Amino acid sequence: MSRPDVQAAPAVDPELVLADVRRALAEDVGSGDVTAALLPDTADVAYLLCKQDAVIAGRPWFDACHRLLDPSVRIDWRVEEGQRVAAGTVLATLQGHSRSLVTAERTALNFIQTLSATATTTAAYVEAVHGTAARILDTRKTLPGLRIAQKYAVRCGGGHNHRIGLYDAVMLKENHIRAAGSLSAATLAARQLHPQLPLIVEVETLAQLREAIDCGCDRILIDDFDPATRREAVRITAGRIPLEVSGSVDLDSVRGIALDGVDCISIGGLTKHVRAIDLSMKLGPPPAMAATQARPDGT
Template sequence: MSGPFMPPPAETIAADVARALAEDVGSGDVTAALLPDVADIAYLLCKEDAVIAGRPWFDACHRALDPQVRIDWRVGEGDRVAAGTVLATLSGRARALVTAERAALNFLQTLSGTATVTAAYADAVRGTRTRILDTRKTLPGLRLAQKYAVRCGGGLNHRIGLYDAVMLKENHIRAAGSLTAAVRAARAAQPALPLIVEVETLAQLDEALAAGCERILIDDFDAQTRREAVRRAAAAPFDGRIPLEVSGGVDLSSVRDIAEDGVDFISIGGLTKHVRAIDLSMKLGPAPPPL
């Protein structure tokens, strides 16, 4: 693998693949059984411009059915490719190649879709201080895979789940009686975890800055209020500026303007929630010559 992207543990990928193959193959591929069980070759074609992510899952699907399969990748994780690019060639047993095809493509096209849209947002804010974050709005059972794809596309991961960071929102603040009280309770209960506080007004922002946390999420601020929030965060009298995050109502037409206001992070649920799979195909036979 050529990219500096650490995939989830091998056992996580194996479990993802086992579920995918179980639902697709079931008691056996009755159509592939019609093929002669002989050695064959295949190639993997990308039909549109894309950022590639998901090679470990693609490989694991094929190796689960044919441990001796050879997969020669021509591109790395996180690589940008043009339509018509042959991504890889394969050689193995014909039946196994055909049976693994759909599950392998489902992983690769879905994760490449996430990486591709993430790259578009990362490109849009390039040159600013802002980094793009994902959210927990992931496909059930594929969170670690999709968050890996976000990294392949140039984004960063928000918290992985409900266990690795404390995030105080309106309901938590209301139950505690005040934002400050909620922060104190969170620090007392989970002193080792990062604390993120969502605020809805500049007054709450000031309270969060005074109480202290690892990040402040400014929710539904208009441009003028957002710029004032950045100014107040920069001027706050404490050791180290608390980063500001924007979330909600962000698209490619607005993300640059928000970034230029000086926020540190923009989190976008659509990276993993509104997935449009990349158009890929795998065909038996030799790869076509380069265009």
């Protein structure tokens, strides 16, 4: 599957990465790695191998796992964030102390195999809508404690982030509208209370769509509209307010939805239905064939 050229790696706060990694290492290492203590604490080398086709994401977390245990470790990456690689590619080589290399191994792999899974899935959806105006968005359906990490991985895969949490955008859904008494009342209250925040309104009918347009908002979410109703929503809105589709979206349906003319398609499965990419880290130098495969320029 092709995809646009790899862009520069998205920004991520190093302090957030460190917080994730400290929490994960504490969970795994606890009072100390009793098995690694059996190894001689000598200098050693290792390599990171990708065993399946994937889009890579998670280098900052992988690096932090190793550097927190051994600040002198050297990590030489052969691929960029967001780069598609083939099965058998050596992603990186490492030089450090044998004990710290094996202690950091599982935690570092947990991060990069999970985030690469999100990036790989996202890239498949982005490719599916290539040539349309639709953008692929994530949701808040993330693994607990990995919100920022998974949203970073979505960007590595060419997708875009929805709101980060409950604090950076107002999103009115069925329960909010019901409690307020009407869509108009809910939007008015939201604008008065949080005039500086983006306002997203979810609608369930074309009548609510017209009401949301009249009230004014920054984006309208049409959830589970059938194709004919969705196309009518695009016609009614006529580009005045961006339309977002959510619900019952998969790789088989996403292009048809995009071709209907919507602006955004949000997909919980980018972060919720993750199946980790198969990666491993081995002590020793990489095999000659894999080492050749790993070069970014293909030589």
